[in-house]
Amino acid sequence: MMMGNLERDVASSVALLDRLPAANVAERMQILAAVSHDLQTPITRMRLRTDLMDDGPERGKLQRDLLEMETLVREGVSFARTLHNAVEEDCKVDLDALLASVAADYADAGKPVTLSGECGTPILTKPRAxxxxxxxxxxxxLKFAGQADIELRRKPDGGFEIAVLDRGPGxxxxxxxxxxxxxxxxETSRNRDTGGTGLGLAIARQLAQALGATLSLATREGGGLEANLGMRKAG
Ligand SMILES: Nc1ncnc2c1ncn2[C@@H]1O[C@H](COP(=O)(O)OP(=O)(O)OP(=O)(O)O)[C@@H](O)[C@H]1O
Ligand SMILES: [Mg+2]
Incomplete structure (x- = not known):
């Protein structure tokens, strides 16, 4: 109950920040980082207080709520930090090699990730983002479908599309x-088991913007999800 409200509050303050002019991204992130950071102190104080409480079910529940709040705050700080640092320089990147290395990293970890399609020419982009x-x-x-297929497609206008496809619940x-x-x-039971903060896509979209790319999601024919990163003509 308590956490639901807190998450909504944090989400709506972040949404509010979103409506400020785009020129103030750095400033917005400083505000987000500051708010998240300042919450750490009272949360720590509350946690110390629970140590003095009688051992009982209420104490356990309170401690779990506080732990969850600590995670949210920590993720909020790192979210702000990531975006703040997103000002990476453009450089010439071999997109085929980058994708192959991403896919290989997952394969090494035993994760079913496939790759298809080719770009053929180097592109100007921010590789870390x-x-x-x-x-x-x-x-x-991987989390929601247990598998991922990466597809690199050329667009008629000379741009590229990187699709991440799955056959999960969508x-x-x-x-x-x-x-x-x-x-x-x-809000489904599957999410309680999978864990996560709900920041992955928010971060991905902000970074896509920094790349001058568009990021969208669509339902696949035959079921599952397609995440599509649209990149302009190679520079
Ligand atoms: N491929 C997918 N299939 C089904 N649902 C998805 C998929 N990707 C995202 N979602 C839904 O969108 C929500 C938001 O995704 P997002 O990546 O922002 O957060 P998360 O994965 O829950 O947590 P985090 O990425 O912070 O660890 C997920 O909780 C899930 O409900
Ligand atoms: Mg995620």
Whole structure:
């Protein structure tokens, strides 16, 4: 109960920050980092107080809530930090090699991730941000569907599309856009088991913007989810 409200509060303050002019991204992230950071002190104080409480079910529940709050705050700080540091320089990147290395990292860890398609020419992009976006999408596919297929497609206008596909439960049409909000997670029992904070897609979308790319989700024909990163003509 308590956590539901807190998550909503945090999400709505972040949504509020989102409406400030785009030029103030750095400032917005400082506000988010400051708010998250300042919450750490009272939460720690509350946790110390619970240590003095009588041992009982209420104390355990309170401690679990506080632990969850600590996680949210910590993730909030790191969310702000990531985005703040997102100002990475563009450089020439061999997209085929980058994707192959991402797929190989998962394969090494025993995760079923496949790769198809080719780009053929180097592109101008921010490789660390791109990698992070892809990993967030692949992690979701693995978590909710148990498998991921990466497809690199050339667009007729000379741009590229990187699709991360899965055959899992997908996302209801009405929530395909909402899941990009920070801390938004679909309320189903499957999420309680999978864990996570609900920041992966929010981070991915912000980073996609930094890449000059678009990120969208769609339901696949035959079931499952397609996450699509659209990149403009290679520079
Ligand atoms: N491939 C997918 N299949 C089904 N549902 C998905 C998929 N990707 C995301 N979702 C839904 O969208 C929600 C938000 O995803 P997001 O990546 O932002 O958060 P998370 O994975 O829950 O946590 P985090 O990424 O912070 O660990 C998920 O909780 C899940 O309900
Ligand atoms: Mg995720």
């Amino acid at each position: 791109l990698r992070r976006v892809l990993c967030n999408l692949i992690d979701n596919a 996302i209801p049409a009405t929530e395909l856009e909402a899941v990009f909000q920070p801390f938004y997670r679909i």
